[in-house]
């Protein structure tokens with residue numbers, strides 16, 4: 504089942520607009536909110552933390568918040584994000600020495616666990632043990648740190664490698680994804696699509712959301728996908 508999910512942190516300078524836009528996109532066909540949490544250490548940028556996530560959660564009741572933790576100490580924020588209403592806690596494998604324990608901690612707080620890899624990290628960093636414990640794998644198609652960057656095509660084979668190893672797992676792509684780049688991601692086997700600029704910069708965001716989902720649906724139908 505493909506999921507088009509929106510990345511509203513590009514609107515974080517206007518909180519009222521952020522919540523209103525999230526509601527509009529969810530009504531318009533997006534399934535999840537992808538919340539980019541950046542701490543100024545793992546990446547140079549700082550975005551938002553648990554207090555803002557909590558506000559969004561209250562402002563968009565029942566929403567599934569996919570929290571992408573671009574933080575140097577992912578172990579530190581599990582409780583705060585769970586208390587703020589996080590649904591999925593996705594940490595970077597580059598930031599922890601014990602991913603499986605972290606996944607277990609996340610599960611104990613009733614969140615799903617995601618494992619992200621940055622562009623220079625090979626797909627083999629996600630071992631079978633890690634992938635089997637996780638609920639979702641995230642292949643970054645830009646260097647983490649900000650929206651609006653150019654899609655890095657050389658990351659796409661990692662999606663295909665992970666899909667071959669884990670035919671049923673949710674595999675998310677994030678960074679520079681839009682109508683012009685979704686095709687190769689879909690063919691490689693992604694089923695969770697994050698898009699910020701492509702949606703919020705469009706005059707017709709709903710059409711973009713639909714196009715992203717249709718592209719993944721078509722690729723799944725063609726490949727007889729199990730995901």
Ligand SMILES: O=C(CO)[C@@H](O)[C@H](O)COP(=O)(O)O
Nearest residue numbers: 647648649650651679699700
């Ligand atoms: O995590 C990140 C970047 O660090 C992404 O979630 C981007 O924020 C998505 O925005 P676009 O690349 O689609 O503009």
